[in-house]
C-alpha cells in the first residue's frame with residue numbers, strides 16, 4: 001500500500017525538480033545560445049576572412065608564376081626558329097585493346113618535386129596547373145604526405161574497353177611564339193561497359209605560346225615535362241617526353257560534341273605507372289617503356305590574361321558515385337610508334 | 344592402366360608420348376576410354392588470369408615437366424605472356440632456367456588465351472611487354488614424378 005504513494009510522491013517531486021531544472025536550464029540556455037551565436041558570427045567572420053586571405057594568396061601565387069618573363073620574351077615573335085636538325089614527324093597509334101582512365105584522387109607528394117614544409121618547392125602558378133599551394137598539402141612528421149583534395153593525378157584508375165587513338169604530328173617550330181609551323185591531327189576513342197563511346201579530337205588551334213608554361217609552338221619532342229621541370233603540373237612525376245602537344249579540341253559522347261573548345265594535351269612519355277597502376281614518384285619511373293597520356297583538364301585559359309581558371313569538363317561519363325567525371329585523363333599502352341626527321 | 348589415365352589427364356603431348364612408348368595395346372585401351380580422355384587431355388595444369396590492374400592472378404604456380412599452363416586475358420587491356428630476352432628491357436622482369444627455351448605470346452586481346460608446355464625444370468620469371476614495369480609472375484617447373 002505504501003509503495004504506490006511513495007512512488008507518486010517521488011514522482012511529483014521529480015516532476016517539480018525537472019520543471020525547476022528546466023527553468024534554470026532555459027535561462028542558462030539562452031545565455032549559451034547567445035554565446036554560440038556570437039561565436040558562430042565570429043566563425044563566419046573568420047571563415048570569410050580566411051577565404052579572402054586564401055583568394056589573395058592564390059592570386060599572388062598566379063602572379064609570381066616563374067615562366068612569365070620567359071613567355072613574355074617569346075609570345076610575340078613572328079618568325080620563330082626551327083628545331084636543331086630540322087623538323088620531326090611522327091605517328092603514335094593504338095589500334096585495339098583498352099585504356100586506363102584516371103579517376104579523382106589525392107596525389108602523394110614526392111619530396112624531390114615538392115620539397116619539405118620547411119623548404120617547399122613548386123607552389124607558384126595556377127593551383128594544379130603549374131603549382132600546388134603549400135596550404136593544400138597534408139603534413140605528417142615534418143614531411144608532405146598527400147594533396148588535401150582530389151585531382152586528375154593519382155593512383156585511382158579504371159580500365160575501359162575498345163580504346164583506339166591516332167596522333168599524326170610534326171614538330172617544326174622550336175620555341176613559343178606568335179605563330180607556329182607545328183601540326184597535330186589527333187583522335188582517340190574508348191567505350192564504357194554499356195557501350196557508350198567517348199572521344200576526343202584535336203586540334204583546331206595549337207598553343208603557339210603557353211599562357212603559363214612553355215608549349216614550344218604547340219608540339220614538343222624529346223624534352224622533360226612535369227615534376228620538377230616547371231612545364232605542366234608537378235602532380236605528374238618528372239618524365240622524359242618523346243612527344244607532346246597542347247591545343248584546342250573537342251570532347252564527344254556517342255558521336256555528339258559535348259564540350260568545346262577544351263584544352264587538349266597529349267604526350268608520349270616514359271612509363272610512369274607502377275604495381276596496381278599507381279602513379280610513380282620520380283624514383284619509380286620506368287625509362288625503358290613508354291605510354292601515351294591524353295589529358296582534357298578541368299582548366300581553361302583566362303581570356304586576355306596569362307593564367308588558367310578552374311572549369312570542369314563535360315565528359316558525359318558517370319562515376320560510381322553518380323557524379324560526372326570532370327576531366328579525361330586517359331592512358332594508351334599498346335602503341336605503334338613511327339617517326340622521322342626531315343620534311 | 345591407372346598410370347596411363349593419370350598421365351592422360353595432363354597434356355596431349357604427354358598422351359602422345361605414352362601412346363608412342365607402349366604401342367597398339369595401349370592405343371586400343373585409350374580409344375575405349377576416349378570420352379574421358381577427350382575431356383581431360385587438353386586441360387592445363389594451371390590457369391592464370393590477366394587483370395585490369397597490371398597483374399597476373401597468380402604470383403607463382405608450380406607444375407611438372409610436360410605440363411601446360413594456360414593464361415587467359417580476363418581484362419579489357421591487351422597483355423602478353425613473355426619470357427624472351429629479345430622483348431625484355433629490364434633484368435628483373437624475366438629469368439629462364441638454364442637451357443630453357445624462351446616464349447612470347449604476342450598481343451593477347453581481351454578473352455584470348457595462351458598455352459605453354461614446360462619441358463625444362465626450373466624457375467621461370469615472365470612478364471607482360473607493355474606493362475613490364477609492374478606485371479610479372481613466376482612459374483616453377485618441377486621434374487615429373489617418377490623421373
Ligand SMILES: [Cu+2]
Pocket residue numbers: 397421422423471472473474478
Ligand atoms: Cu599487361
